[in-house]
Structure formats: C-alpha cells, structure tokens
Amino acid sequence: MDYRELNDFELVSYVRENSEEANELLYDKYKPLIEKNARRLLKYCNYNGLELNDLIQEGMLGLSRAIDTFNDSKEASFYTYAKTCVERKQLSAIISSQRQKHKLLNESVSFEMYDKEETEVKTVDSWLIDNSYNPETVMFDYENSHELIEKIGKILTDFELQVFELKLAGFSYIEISEILDKDKKQIDNAIQRIKAKIRDSLKR
Numbered sequence: 001m002d003y004r005e006l007n008d009f010e011l012v013s014y015v016r017e018n019s020e021e022a023n024e025l026l027y028d029k030y031k032p033l034i035e036k037n038a039r040r041l042l043k044y045c046n047y048n049g050l051e052l053n054d055l056i057q058e059g060m061l062g063l064s065r066a067i068d069t070f071n072d073s074k075e076a077s078f079y080t081y082a083k084t085c086v087e088r089k090q091l092s093a094i095i096s097s098q099r100q101k102h103k104l105l106n107e108s109v110s111f112e113m114y115d116k117e118e119t120e121v122k123t124v125d126s127w128l129i130d131n132s133y134n135p136e137t138v139m140f141d142y143e144n145s146h147e148l149i150e151k152i153g154k155i156l157t158d159f160e161l162q163v164f165e166l167k168l169a170g171f172s173y174i175e176i177s178e179i180l181d182k183d184k185k186q187i188d189n190a191i192q193r194i195k196a197k198i199r200d201s202l203k204r
Contacts, residue, residue, distance in 0.1 A: 008078035015067055026067065027060070034059030034086055041090055044171070044179055048097040055090050062089030091162065091179070098169035155197050163190045 004025065006014070014022035038055035045055070066085035070078055149168070153161055159180075166176045177187045 008082075009072050012067055012070055012072070012078060023067075027063065030063050030082055030086070033083060034063065037087055037090060041094060041179065044094055044175065045097065048094070050093060050097050055093065058089045058093040059086045062086035065089065088162075091166075094179075095165050095169045098171070151201065152198055155201055156194060160190050160194050160197075163187060164194055167191075 006022070006025075008026070008029075011022045011026050015026060035056055038052055038059055041055055042050075042052050045051070062085040063082055066078070066082040069085075070081050072078070152164065156164060162180060163176055166179060171179065173187060173191075174184070177184050180187070
C-alpha cells in the first residue's frame with residue numbers, strides 16, 4: 001500500500017492501527033506548519049528559557065494529541081483540528097514559562113490589567129466592577145489564586161481562556177492580539193465578555 005495516496009482521515013486511522021509509515025507521513029506533512037508557528041511565537045519567549053526547538057517539540061506533542069483525539073464524525077477537518085492542537089500546546093508552553101518567570105503562581109497573584117489603550121494599570125477591582133478605579137491591588141494566596149483561576153476557566157470559551165491566561169502571564173493587550181493572530185477588536189470584545197462573566201461569577 002502506498003500511504004502517500006491516502007488522505008489525512010485515512011492516515012490517522014492507520015496510525016491508530018500502529019502503522020509507523022502512516023505516522024511518519026503525518027508528522028512529515030505537518031512539520032512545516034509546526035516549525036512555522038514556532039518561529040512566529042519565538043519572539044515572545046525572550047528571557048523565559050524557551051528556544052525554537054522547545055516550541056517545535058511542543059508542537060509535535062500537540063500533533064500527537066490531535067491524532068489520538070481526532071473525531072472524524074465532526075465537521076472539522078483534521079488539518080483544522082491539528083493546527084488548533086499544535087498552536088494550543090505551543091501557547092501553553094509559553095504561558096507556563098512566562099508564569100514561572102514572573103513567579104505568578106509561586107507566591108501571590110496580582111490581577112492587574114491594562115486598559116485597551118495600554119495607558120493605565122488597573123487592578124482586579126477596577127477591571128471587574130464597572131471599570132471604576134480602585135488603587136488597592138487585590139492579592140490572593142497560592143490556594144485561593146488556583147481556586148479562582150480554575151473557577152474562571154470553567155465559565156470561559158477556549159478563546160476567552162487563552163486571552164485570560166495570556167493576560168495573567170504578563171503579556172500586553174497588543175502582544176495578545178499578535179500571539180493569537182486576532183485583530184485588536186476581537187481581543188477587546190473577548191476581554192469585555194471575560195469581565196462580564198467573572199463579575200457575574202463572583203456575585204454568586
């Protein structure tokens with residue numbers, strides 16, 4: 001059998017049947033995509049310990065997850081699903097490294113946010129409650145910060161969660177727009193939705 005004549009759906013099926021040739025073909029096919037996205041994200045890895053090869057390796061792990069979890073009964077193509085898994089795995093590595101760099105979850109968490117013009121630092125109070133400024137920085141201990149983040153993660157969409165995590169990791173409004181390859185209006189809309197959802201959640 002010439003596996004090169006098979007489409008992605010068929011290759012995934014054979015990989016799950018332990019075909020090494022089909023597996024190699026899929027990895028060779030998606031390696032350029034993984035490397036391209038790794039190079040695009042590399043500029044956001046300054047001083048956080050990640051190198052190009054690290055991002056490529058994370059992308060390979062993302063592809064592996066895509067192969068293992070792809071459901072061909074859904075409308076999305078394998079390419080779309082694999083691309084999403086690769087990008088999320090690489091992005092997660094950057095967020096984790098950035099958090100470690102700033103010791104975000106090692107000691108305490110400051111929920112400081114910039115407004116959309118990136119001109120004023122606002123605390124979680126001002127960010128969540130009607131945008132009124134409060135000079136007191138809200139701090140959470142290790143346990144409470146994890147509980148809050150876990151709670152927030154359950155009420156956000158995948159895209160909103162990415163925006164939220166990038167903000168917590170210390171990336172600016174503009175950087176988030178570039179990292180997620182979305183225009184600033186989309187990021188602004190996501191932040192507004194996040195604010196509303198968190199505000200509603202904290203009232204419960």
